[in-house]
Amino acid sequence: xxxxxxxxxxxxxxxxxxxxxxxxxxxxxxxxxxxxxxxxxxxxxxxxxxxxxxxxxxxxxxxxxxxxxxxxxxxxxxxxxxxxxxxxxxxxxxxxxxxxxxxxxxxxxxxxxxxxxxxxxxxxxxxxxxxxxxxxxxxxxxxxxxxxxxxxxxxxxxxxxxxxxxxxxxxxxxxxxxxxxxxxxxxxxxxxxxxxxxx
Numbered sequence: 001x002x003x004x005x006x007x008x009x010x011x012x013x014x015x016x017x018x019x020x021x022x023x024x025x026x027x028x029x030x031x032x033x034x035x036x037x038x039x040x041x042x043x044x045x046x047x048x049x050x051x052x053x054x055x056x057x058x059x060x061x062x063x064x065x066x067x068x069x070x071x072x073x074x075x076x077x078x079x080x081x082x083x084x085x086x087x088x089x090x091x092x093x094x095x096x097x098x099x100x101x102x103x104x105x106x107x108x109x110x111x112x113x114x115x116x117x118x119x120x121x122x123x124x125x126x127x128x129x130x131x132x133x134x135x136x137x138x139x140x141x142x143x144x145x146x147x148x149x150x151x152x153x154x155x156x157x158x159x160x161x162x163x164x165x166x167x168x169x170x171x172x173x174x175x176x177x178x179x180x181x182x183x184x185x186x187x188x189x190x191x192x193x194x195x196x197x198x199x
Contacts, residue, residue: 053169
């Protein structure tokens with residue numbers, strides 16, 4: 001008799017475990033599902049002649065504050081944001097004019113632009129949001145923080161020596177170009193230097 005009770009108890013235990021597992025699977029399968037669909041359309045292709053000569057990396061802490069009436073908790077919102085950015089500095093060669101004089105074997109490069117920021121790629125990590133009772137951080141605020149952060153990084157890049165380094169890189173590029181042209185028995189003249197490099 002004891003063994004019958006044990007077998008029945010074992011069967012009840014197994015059925016209970018199977019029942020609990022079945023209920024769990026039922027609710028897990030019916031839980032929230034994520035669906036993602038994407039349509040990527042290529043709208044436009046443009047030819048560009050831009051040369052990146054310097055890449056600068058920036059990491060800044062951006063302290064955002066906004067208040068109205070008074071700078072006290074119920075009317076103030078704050079955010080602390082870390083910005084990691086890459087600034088690409090170089091030249092837009094679409095503005096360059098190249099004239100080739102085959103009779104004189106001279107290549108003249110004019111209208112060489114100065115260095116400029118070609119691209120800013122930035123990521124933002126939001127660390128501390130503090131909402132006031134009457135002044136709360138919205139999606140619009142987060143979007144504005146992104147634009148302000150990009151402007152902030154652009155200002156920092158302009159205050160740095162990236163433009164000078166880009167100019168050094170450009171001159172090195174033109175030195176290599178000069179050697180290649182001289183090897184072909186030609187001469188190179190540029191707008192800034194106003195001098196002819198001869199072989």
